Every structure is written in structure tokens, then in C-alpha cells.
Amino acid sequence: METNIALYRNKLNLTQEKLAELAGVTRQTIISLEQNRYNPSLLLAHKITQALKQKHIEDVFYL
Amino acid sequence: MIAKPEWFKRRKYTGWGLTPSTWQGWAYIVVMILPIIVITEMNVIGSTQVVLLSLWAIVFGIDFIAMMVHVPKDERDIIHEAISERNALWAILVVLTAGIGYQIAAGIVVNEITRVDPVILLALIVGTIVKAASNFYLDKKN
Numbered sequence: 729m730e731t732n733i734a735l736y737r738n739k740l741n742l743t744q745e746k747l748a749e750l751a752g753v754t755r756q757t758i759i760s761l762e763q764n765r766y767n768p769s770l771l772l773a774h775k776i777t778q779a780l781k782q783k784h785i786e787d788v789f790y791l
Numbered sequence: 792m793i794a795k796p797e798w799f800k801r802r803k804y805t806g807w808g809l810t811p812s813t814w815q816g817w818a819y820i821v822v823m824i825l826p827i828i829v830i831t832e833m834n835v836i837g838s839t840q841v842v843l844l845s846l847w848a849i850v851f852g853i854d855f856i857a858m859m860v861h862v863p864k865d866e867r868d869i870i871h872e873a874i875s876e877r878n879a880l881w882a883i884l885v886v887l888t889a890g891i892g893y894q895i896a897a898g899i900v901v902n903e904i905t906r907v908d909p910v911i912l913l914a915l916i917v918g919t920i921v922k923a924a925s926n927f928y929l930d931k932k933n
Contacts, residue, residue, distance in 0.1 A: 753865035769866055
């Protein structure tokens with residue numbers, strides 16, 4: 729799975745640390761997601777989508 | 792709970808448990824270990840020393856376990872830990888099984904079947920029960 733997390737995060741001027749805090753995960757998990765090394769659960773994908781102020785999960789995560 | 796989970800981080804590369812990640816974590820370890828040294832050095836009757844040490848160990852143990860439960864872990868940490876624990880368990884099982892095999896073989900050589908260490912057998916039986924109970928609980932839960 730690939731993501732646009734870094735793109736939307738930079739648009740919102742969020743640090744990885746801040747996004748991690750908003751999504752309730754560690755910064756290491758955000759790094760792994762941004763590097764497409766980890767497939768999140770549906771719950772985490774939703775939380776990150778919300779934290780990035782996006783409506784559709786598929787805008788942030790895609791195959 | 793005396794200790795705060797944010798004072799510690801999960802020990803990933805050097806065994807099990809937690810490692811202090813802040814000065815408060817190190818202070819907690821020192822404060823908890825200090826009474827053990829003081830009690831050991833105290834000039835009291837042996838049995839009193841054992842009771843005091845046991846009581847302190849229980850307090851320390853309960854507090855540390857409570858903290859371990861509350862250390863924040865995200866889903867990636869949980870998956871990594873589960874896979875690491877499974878791999879560790881397999882390694883332990885291989886060693887224990889090999890140990891039983893060796894003990895049976897050694898027992899046959901000297902015509903003594905009771906040479907198998909009951910603790911190893913108990914560990915395997917308890918492990919099997921815990922695995923079955925965990926699977927049962929998880930099946931019911933989700």
C-alpha cells in the first residue's frame with residue numbers, strides 16, 4: 729500500500745511527531761507509513777485521514 | 792502505580808521488559824533498588840531480612856508489571872512484539888524439546904527413564920495450556 733501522508737502533512741505544516749500524536753501512534757510508525765513499509769489497520773488509516781483533514785481514505789492511502 | 796509509563800520504553804533488542812528513557816525512569820530504578828541494598832546490609836535476623844526483601848520485591852514487582860501494561864504501544868509495536876515473542880517462543884521450544892530428547896536418550900543409556908527434568912515438561916504443558924486458552928479467548932473475542 730502507498731500513501732500521500734507526507735504530501736498532506738507538509739500542506740498542513742505538520743511534523744511527523746505532531747501527526748503521530750494526533751493519530752495516537754509513534755513517530756516511527758508515521759515514518760514507516762510514509763516510506764510505504766507498513767500497512768496500517770483500517771482504524772489507523774481512518775485516524776490519519778482525519779488528522780490530515782481529508783474526507784476520503786483513498787486520497788491518503790492507495791494500492 | 793508509582794512509576795509513570797512515559798518514563799520508560801519497551802526493551803527491543805536486549806531481552807524483555809522496559810528500559811528507562813528519562814531521568815525520572817533512572818531515578819525510579821535507583822529509588823526502588825536502594826531499599827534492597829539497605830535491607831541486605833541491615834544487621835537484622837535472617838528471616839526478618841527475607842520477609843522485608845520479599846515484601847519490597849512484591850511492591851516493586853507489582854508496580855513494574857502495572858507500568859509494563861500501561862506503556863503506550865501502537866498497533867505496529869504490538870505486531871512487532873507479537874512476532875518477536877512468537878519467534879522467541881519457537882527458539883525456546885526447540886531448545887526445551889532438544890533438552891528432553893537428550894535427557895531421554897541419556898536415561899535410556901543408564902536404564903533410568905526418570906532422568907527427564909519435570910520442570911521442562913511442566914513448562915511445555917503450561918505453555919500448551921496458555922496457547923489453547925489464548926486461542927479460545929481470541930476466538931470468542933473477535
